[in-house]
Amino acid sequence: MGRYILNRVLIAMPVLIGITILNFAFLHLAPGDPVTMMMPIDPTVGASSVAQTQEWQQYQRERLGLDKPLPVQYVLWLRELAQGNFGRSIASGYSVLPEVAHRLGSTLELTLTALAISIVMGIGIGVLSAVNQYSLLDYLATFFSFLAVSVPGFFLALVFIYLFALKLHVLPTSGMSTLGAPATLSDTMLHLIMPAVVLGASGTASLMRFTRSSMLEVLRQDYVVTARSKGLAERLIMARHAFRNGLLPIITVVSLHLPGLFGGSVIIEQVFYWQGMGMLGIKAVFDRDYPVIMALNLISAVLVLSANLLADIAYAFADPRIRYARTLR
Amino acid sequence: MRNSAEHVQLITRRRLLAGGAVLAAGAGLTLLQACAPAPASPATAVPTAPTLPPAATKAAAAPAATPVPATAVPTAAPTAVPVAVKPTAAATDQPVSMSVSTSRGAHYNPLWYCCGSQIATLPWILMGLARQNTQGQFEPWLASSYTVDDSGSSVTIKLQPTARWSDGQPITAADVVWTWELWAAPWVHGPASAQSKVWGLAGAKEFNDGTADTISGVQVVDDHTITAKLDPPNALWAIGQQMDFGILPKHVFDGWPKDKLADHAYMDAPTVSSGPYKFVKYELDQYIEMARWDDWWGNTVWKQPKVTHVFAKQLDPPTAIAQIERGELAVAAVPGQEMDRVQKMANVELFRVPSLGMIGYWYNQRHTYLKDKRVRQAFDFALDKEAIRKAVNFGLGKPTATTIMGPDWALNPNVKPRPYDPEKAKALLTEAGWDPTQTLTYLLVGSDAFVKSLAEVFQQYLSQISVKVDLKTVTSAVEIPEFDKGEFDVGLIGGGEFARDPSLSAAYFRSDTSWASKWMGYANPRLDELFKQGVATNDPKKRADVYFEVQQILSDEVPWILLWQLEQVWAADKRLAGFTPYVMSTSTGASLLDWSWK
Numbered sequence: 001m002g003r004y005i006l007n008r009v010l011i012a013m014p015v016l017i018g019i020t021i022l023n024f025a026f027l028h029l030a031p032g033d034p035v036t037m038m039m040p041i042d043p044t045v046g047a048s049s050v051a052q053t054q055e056w057q058q059y060q061r062e063r064l065g066l067d068k069p070l071p072v073q074y075v076l077w078l079r080e081l082a083q084g085n086f087g088r089s090i091a092s093g094y095s096v097l098p099e100v101a102h103r104l105g106s107t108l109e110l111t112l113t114a115l116a117i118s119i120v121m122g123i124g125i126g127v128l129s130a131v132n133q134y135s136l137l138d139y140l141a142t143f144f145s146f147l148a149v150s151v152p153g154f155f156l157a158l159v160f161i162y163l164f165a166l167k168l169h170v171l172p173t174s175g176m177s178t179l180g181a182p183a184t185l186s187d188t189m190l191h192l193i194m195p196a197v198v199l200g201a202s203g204t205a206s207l208m209r210f211t212r213s214s215m216l217e218v219l220r221q222d223y224v225v226t227a228r229s230k231g232l233a234e235r236l237i238m239a240r241h242a243f244r245n246g247l248l249p250i251i252t253v254v255s256l257h258l259p260g261l262f263g264g265s266v267i268i269e270q271v272f273y274w275q276g277m278g279m280l281g282i283k284a285v286f287d288r289d290y291p292v293i294m295a296l297n298l299i300s301a302v303l304v305l306s307a308n309l310l311a312d313i314a315y316a317f318a319d320p321r322i323r324y325a326r327t328l329r
Numbered sequence: 330m331r332n333s334a335e336h337v338q339l340i341t342r343r344r345l346l347a348g349g350a351v352l353a354a355g356a357g358l359t360l361l362q363a364c365a366p367a368p369a370s371p372a373t374a375v376p377t378a379p380t381l382p383p384a385a386t387k388a389a390a391a392p393a394a395t396p397v398p399a400t401a402v403p404t405a406a407p408t409a410v411p412v413a414v415k416p417t418a419a420a421t422d423q424p425v426s427m428s429v430s431t432s433r434g435a436h437y438n439p440l441w442y443c444c445g446s447q448i449a450t451l452p453w454i455l456m457g458l459a460r461q462n463t464q465g466q467f468e469p470w471l472a473s474s475y476t477v478d479d480s481g482s483s484v485t486i487k488l489q490p491t492a493r494w495s496d497g498q499p500i501t502a503a504d505v506v507w508t509w510e511l512w513a514a515p516w517v518h519g520p521a522s523a524q525s526k527v528w529g530l531a532g533a534k535e536f537n538d539g540t541a542d543t544i545s546g547v548q549v550v551d552d553h554t555i556t557a558k559l560d561p562p563n564a565l566w567a568i569g570q571q572m573d574f575g576i577l578p579k580h581v582f583d584g585w586p587k588d589k590l591a592d593h594a595y596m597d598a599p600t601v602s603s604g605p606y607k608f609v610k611y612e613l614d615q616y617i618e619m620a621r622w623d624d625w626w627g628n629t630v631w632k633q634p635k636v637t638h639v640f641a642k643q644l645d646p647p648t649a650i651a652q653i654e655r656g657e658l659a660v661a662a663v664p665g666q667e668m669d670r671v672q673k674m675a676n677v678e679l680f681r682v683p684s685l686g687m688i689g690y691w692y693n694q695r696h697t698y699l700k701d702k703r704v705r706q707a708f709d710f711a712l713d714k715e716a717i718r719k720a721v722n723f724g725l726g727k728p729t730a731t732t733i734m735g736p737d738w739a740l741n742p743n744v745k746p747r748p749y750d751p752e753k754a755k756a757l758l759t760e761a762g763w764d765p766t767q768t769l770t771y772l773l774v775g776s777d778a779f780v781k782s783l784a785e786v787f788q789q790y791l792s793q794i795s796v797k798v799d800l801k802t803v804t805s806a807v808e809i810p811e812f813d814k815g816e817f818d819v820g821l822i823g824g825g826e827f828a829r830d831p832s833l834s835a836a837y838f839r840s841d842t843s844w845a846s847k848w849m850g851y852a853n854p855r856l857d858e859l860f861k862q863g864v865a866t867n868d869p870k871k872r873a874d875v876y877f878e879v880q881q882i883l884s885d886e887v888p889w890i891l892l893w894q895l896e897q898v899w900a901a902d903k904r905l906a907g908f909t910p911y912v913m914s915t916s917t918g919a920s921l922l923d924w925s926w927k
Contacts, residue, residue, distance in 0.1 A: 031807045032805075032806025036809065042844070165655050169655070173648070174648050273644065273645075279614065
């Protein structure tokens with residue numbers, strides 16, 4: 001097992017480096033650079049001022065190392081990174097790591113809550129749907145899951161804001177806390193609930209569908225029939241035989257949801273004014289703030305790769321066939 | 330030396346253009362001037378972080394009554410949810426939340442401050458010598474008076490005699506001079522520093538070069554009086570933006586190395602302050618928190634503010650609109666497309682005021698086929714500007730013929746916008762010998778829906794006079810290089826603070842001092858001369874004569890086609906008393922001293 005994990009980690013490393021190279025290249029291919037964003041030429045001033053601006057821009061490019069060839073810039077970035085230095089934001093001057101770490105916390109709070117909602121609701125309702133196939137509950141669940149998958153997150157978010165904040169007055173429209181009020185857990189939860197539910201909606205729906213079909217398949221298996229025929233209580237059949245086996249493929253599905261959650265959170269954070277990595281990222285892109293964008297991409301990549309790795313490991317853990325097959329090879 | 334001061338103004342203007350206008354007036358303007366990334370698309374309600382503060386809009390309060398059933402009154406929230414602090418009639422000390430732009434700067438401090446969120450709050454924490462009132466005009470603030478002599482060669486500034494810092498130290502001329510020197514200093518440079526603010530003072534450039542230890546033109550007469558020589562003479566120095574930046578407390582920096590200013594904690598948290606509010610917290614990208622300084626020395630000079638606590642929340646317009654409907658915000662700028670919705674909110678009052686900026690098209694006259702003014706006039710005749718304003722801008726805005734839009738004394742009553750007259754347009758083109766096979770290229774910057782629709786209407790109206798227009802789309806990041814290349818004929822321009830003073834139009838049309846005229850390929854020696862005369866005196870009568878002629882020339886030669894003067898829309902919670910709309914979207918709290926909960 002240990003060797004298997006090591007194997008997966010070693011494969012993930014070059015993938016990660018490849019991702020950073022691609023990111024770096026695409027970033028610099030995009031038109032504009034942080035210096036022009038910082039101080040554009042002012043057309044309302046005279047020629048000497050324009051010349052000064054150009055001189056200033058040149059000075060800043062040299063200072064920031066933007067005048068060096070791209071591969072050199074990349075290697076420099078990598079070298080600093082190896083020493084744990086993510087650099088400073090070009091736009092704000094702040095050190096990137098603390099700012100990103102701060103935002104990472106908010107984003108994790110949101111995405112993990114969304115994931116938890118997806119898992120609990122998706123698997124729970126999925127199992128119930130399968131067990132009560134063609135019941136009213138099953139039809140309702142199917143209907144809502146298709147709805148949740150088809151409606152874009154940002155739109156669902158607006159519907160939720162309209163309904164729960166503006167019409168029913170039960171939830172705040174946006175933000176992470178009530179300004180001027182003492183920070184309490186209930187306040188945080190109230191602000192968290194809408195973005196997390198919206199972000200988790202499509203995940204919930206697909207997990208529900210997945211669990212349902214996986215369970216239905218398992219319920220038709222011979223060993224379930226055998227269990228039934230030996231008079232085992234239905235509850236035990238479900239818990240011991242059907243559910244555990246039905247869950248196997250779902251592990252993969254859950255971990256594959258993570259990248260989608262991080263991607264989706266960019267939009268959901270905007271709509272709900274959730275101060276996470278997504279909001280920081282969009283600002284950074286507008287500012288062409290390379291160090292911040294690189295740090296965000298790197299962290300997202302690490303999270304996504306870890307999620308995949310976790311999926312592999314969890315799967316291997318749950319299904320010995322995989323573990324042995326890989327180790328034997 | 331680096332002319333960062335100009336940049337501050339530029340950025341401000343640019344923001345107007347690029348950011349605010351789009352949202353606030355429903356107008357996303359790309360500026361001729363450089364600019365920052367395009368703002369959020371107003372078409373969808375998904376806030377897309379504009380990096381620029383809201384654009385220019387302004388005021389002429391026309392509160393719209395909203396006698397609608399109270400279905401959405403948030404105070405009546407039926408649940409015990411502790412969401413949103415809801416001020417009630419009794420709780421006059423409840424905090425006020427107002428929306429400010431989402432832009433942010435590296436420091437919360439006037440040495441480098443840049444952005445709308447700071448513009449809206451800093452004057453209340455660190456007072457400048459002057460402050461913009463709700464009409465956008467400057468009035469004395471930390472200075473009790475400032476007088477420029479008739480020839481414009483010197484200014485005398487008197488400070489409020491009772492002024493003191495929140496730590497008890499008196500505010501004196503030494504603080505002002507020290508702050509000015511920081512602005513001029515070579516080691517305080519960067520995109521958002523205040524250098525331009527002192528550039529007009531004699532000796533500032535020598536100080537910057539390092540050839541002088543002080544700004545030679547500045548004399549401290551006594552603790553509360555300063556005289557400064559102006560170079561070149563500028564009779565209108567006091568109406569410019571030279572004095573609104575906050576004065577810093579010199580004693581806080583005693584002994585601190587001057588080249589390490591950015592590392593001083595005060596640069597991010599100005600805890601020693603001079604204004605009616607104290608700095609509490611700047612939560613990056615979220616809000617700025619201020620609390621009333623109860624013992625403010627100015628309580629006896631002006632009055633004590635009634636609002637004890639203020640949150641300036643950095644919100645995109647769609648979020649702000651939802652929050653004001655919910656009662657989570659007391660004041661917010663309203664984008665044009667949200668106006669109807671806000672008008673229907675029972676808990677909110679709507680305010681509309683003419684803004685200082687404009688929107689229009691500009692010609693690239695480096696192309697000879699646009700040199701004939703009859704051609705430019707023809708295109709002006711070809712556009713139904715009123716129809717465009719109604720269709721694209723929700724009826725917001727006011728027709729105007731030139732960028733000289735105010736104050737009233739400067740307006741030439743004989744200069745009017747050209748009416749819509751396609752027949753006349755065709756006749757003028759024929760007269761000018763226009764080549765009917767000539768295609769125009771319209772430079773479309775960014776993908777903002779408003780900006781795009783203005784490009785499309787231009788295309789459509791010109792097709793009615795048989796002129797074909799191609800759209801050339803580029804991203805805002807390459808706007809400036811595109812201007813340099815000049816491979817286009819027409820573009821969109823907007824924003825600015827033109828209505829504040831007619832001299833501000835010189836920034837574009839005075840060819841001997843403006844870079845813009847180079848891009849426009851437009852120069853008129855008579856205009857250059859008039860703009861020079863216009864700032865040589867501060868006698869409104871003489872100045873009016875000058876600017877009347879400027880308007881005639883601009884209207885006749887049409888270097889820009891003016892679509893309309895922008896209009897700013899505000900929403901304020903009905904429980905808030907004393908709100909006066911500000912002419913731009915930047916300074917939400919311009920009337921903060923008058924606010925109170927009903």
